[in-house]
Amino acid sequence: MPDRMSQPSRAVIFFCKVNGIDYEEIKVHISKGQHLTPEFAEINPMKQLPAIADGRFKLFESHAILIYLACAFPGVADHWYPADVFKRSKIHSVLDWHHSNLRRGAAPYVFNTTIAPILGRPLNPQVAAEAEIILSSSLSKLESFWLKGNGRFLLGGNQPSIADLSLVCELMQLEVLDEKDRTRLLGPHKKVQQWIENTRNATSPHFDEVHRVIMLAKERQQHQRLKAAKNEGGSNMKRPLVSRM
């Protein structure tokens, strides 16, 4: 049960596609409030996405879902969620860190600068400002600690894990931001940018397919901004339209 505008939903869809896990995608549109219906509450009483139902087994929280899928479905390569207790523990560590850091910064920042009006909610610049501090700090920690060393992925790995999927999907949400904000936030962090590219390459063609909805949202946002600029007298007409990806 996903909505592909939801970062954690994308991570789960992504994982299933990359690992050939057969699933039925049941769209629950957040923008239409479908996650708040009593029907969906039967699936997930927390009224959030994603959620899965595997036979009679229901589960929510994207990290718990990713771990379940990695453990329960045959043919999932070890690097996604290694059997080795030390490697696995480090993955738990970054997934947990993510909740209180990158997610805690990125999601409210993007919501309160860009997405809120799409869902009929007001932008909140104060929340955005506080979230930006957490987001910047998290990006720095990714650059200097989680991506330390010579590995192409988090924790020095040379193959992606569920942690890479989860965190990169979060960062892809930044695509809908105003280009200058996105550049300001991501620009200083070369390793982070390279890591996003590594993850994309390692999971092609699914990465681009799963993120199509975000890239479409990005284009719409850019058009809106151009339109708004034109209406104000056209001072910003040279804003680039080409995707940085």
Place this chain on the structure above:
Amino acid sequence: MKLKLYADRMSQPVRAVIIFCKKNGIDFEEIRVDIAKRQHLTPEYAEINPMKQLPAIVDGRFKLFESHAILVYLASSFPGVADHWYPADVFKRSKIHSVLDWHHSNLRRGPTTIVRNTVLAPVLGRPLNPEAAAEGEKFLSASLSKIESIWLKGNGRFLLGGNQPSIADLSLVCDIMQLELLGETERNRFLGPYKEVQQWIENTRNATNPHFDEVHKILMKAREKLQNLRLKGANNEGGESDMKRTLHSRI
């Protein structure tokens, strides 16, 4: 080489790990890192945990931080840990991951936020912030309500309908215990409506005593001192620097 645990018992996630170790007979060396004295912000501690938070463990050359990751590691690596703490069954285990994850974005944002912005603010060198505390109260109330009606649904004595505790029970109960610092009246204001939650806290305490009470002693002592200082402050208008000095010397 003994497991090293970097700890300040005023921290809820630290307490969960300590209780787990004691209950399961895991031998460890508790290395005190005093948050009120900002010892977690030193370059020495950053070598252990660059995120500068507690708890962290060092097991031989293996370093780990994030309390849930630590609890899972300990449950998986040490012999003699009973299955109910972190079941091998993938379905039960997944449900435990689900509640532990939910915790981060929900309950965890409650008691800590309230306490840091009210009673503990002077000790931590922070200003009182009733607005932030009010935000924390919203998270707390919403979370307690969900625990009461969803996570404690059914006839089990613990979360997810279990009849024995898991690492999830330890983690969440230790977090709620932080409300003790607010004093009995405030604590009861928050917990009063939730009978299942109160029973579950008691169940968890009984299942892990005497360790639960022993580990929470520091909280009870801190609560007394905070109450005494508030009374003194009300009498002398002296307050904040006294509070800080006294708590530093006695905790």
